[in-house]
Amino acid sequence: MIKTLTKSLIVLMLGGLFSQAAMAQDGASALKTIADIVASINHYPSDADKAALAEISGNDSLPQGLRNMADTVANISHAASADGKEAMAAIQANESAPDRAKELAGIIASLNHVASDEAKNRLAELFP
Numbered sequence: 001m002i003k004t005l006t007k008s009l010i011v012l013m014l015g016g017l018f019s020q021a022a023m024a025q026d027g028a029s030a031l032k033t034i035a036d037i038v039a040s041i042n043h044y045p046s047d048a049d050k051a052a053l054a055e056i057s058g059n060d061s062l063p064q065g066l067r068n069m070a071d072t073v074a075n076i077s078h079a080a081s082a083d084g085k086e087a088m089a090a091i092q093a094n095e096s097a098p099d100r101a102k103e104l105a106g107i108i109a110s111l112n113h114v115a116s117d118e119a120k121n122r123l124a125e126l127f128p
Contacts, residue, residue, distance in 0.1 A: 027066055030056045034069055035104055035127040039120045043113050044077050065091050069105060078113050085109045100126050 033056065037049045045053065056062060056070035069091065072084035080088065088109035092102045103126060107119045115123070 026059070027062055030059070030062055030066055030070070031101060031104065032127045034066075034073055035123045037073055038104070038108055038111065039115055039123045041073070041076060041111065041114060045074060050074050065094065065097060065101065069101070069108065072108055076108075076111065079111055080109055 033052055037045055037053065041049070053070040053074035057067045057074065059067070068087045072080050072087055075081055075084060088105040091097050091105040092109075094102075097105075103122065107115060107123065111119075
């Protein structure tokens with residue numbers, strides 16, 4: 001019951017937080033930074049990666065969904081945590097989220113030690 005309520009609350013909170021205007025400039029740059037880190041991750045993010053992700057997650061001018069994505073990646077230890085996977089599922093379910101963000105969220109949720117070659121190629125296409 002609480003888990004379902006939490007999921008519903010996250011989806012509602014994310015509604016509109018990924019608007020195209022909010023993703024402009026800083027959001028697009030932050031999204032690319034996250035994608036680059038995911039493509040290079042090896043079991044867990046480096047200290048430099050964690051610092052960059054902390055900067056993104058601490059930036060209140062960025063959409064909450066984007067900050068949640070940064071938190072999830074920062075806390076990866078071989079794979080995203082259950083809470084992180086839940087947050088990525090909420091982003092994927094959010095109709096307002098850009099397709100690139102949804103796809104990145106799916107890659108983050110399915111990451112297992114390292115991004116697959118297919119995922120790395122897709123990230124390179126989405127975030128040149």
